[in-house]
Amino acid sequence: MQHPPSFDDGRPRFDPQFASELLGKTVLVGVTIFDKRGNELGQEQFFGKIKTADAVSGIAIELQGARAGETKKLPPATHVYEKALPGTYKLRSTGESVVNPDYTSTWSLTRPDA
Numbered sequence: 001m002q003h004p005p006s007f008d009d010g011r012p013r014f015d016p017q018f019a020s021e022l023l024g025k026t027v028l029v030g031v032t033i034f035d036k037r038g039n040e041l042g043q044e045q046f047f048g049k050i051k052t053a054d055a056v057s058g059i060a061i062e063l064q065g066a067r068a069g070e071t072k073k074l075p076p077a078t079h080v081y082e083k084a085l086p087g088t089y090k091l092r093s094t095g096e097s098v099v100n101p102d103y104t105s106t107w108s109l110t111r112p113d114a
Contacts, residue, residue: 012077019053019078025102026050027061027081028089029074034110041111045091046072047098053078065096080105 031044048063055076063070081103089098 012079014055014076015078016055018081019055019059022050022053022059022078022081022103024049026064026098027103027105028084028098028101029061029072029105029107031107031109034108036110036112038110043093045093047091047096047101048072065091065098066094074105074107080107 026047026049028047029045033041033043035041046061046063046067047065048061048067050059051062051071052060053076057073058076059074059078061072061074063072082105084101084104086100089101089104090096091098
């Protein structure tokens with residue numbers, strides 16, 4: 001079942017047309033992790049190709065580079081994907097370089113139990 005374009009429970013809008021454009025594109029993702037008091041606990045960076053994008057199950061990324069073979073699933077939010085500027089992006093965590101990704105996506109995660 002597809003969710004409507006916007007939700008009553010505060011979830012962000014899912015744009016199915018844009019989501020279909022994301023399929024097969026390379027995305028560079030950055031996640032900053034906080035505890036419930038707002039203290040930064042760490043960061044995670046990864047990149048890969050978007051395999052599925054669904055309003056119910058979210059956005060699945062088939063990772064590349066040092067994490068090749070893994071799949072990362074992100075929430076069904078399309079507003080966090082921005083066209084990447086051309087260039088080489090270096091992942092601080094692994095030292096890997098990503099050349100000309102199609103999109104970037106930045107997330108903040110608050111751990112409720114931290």
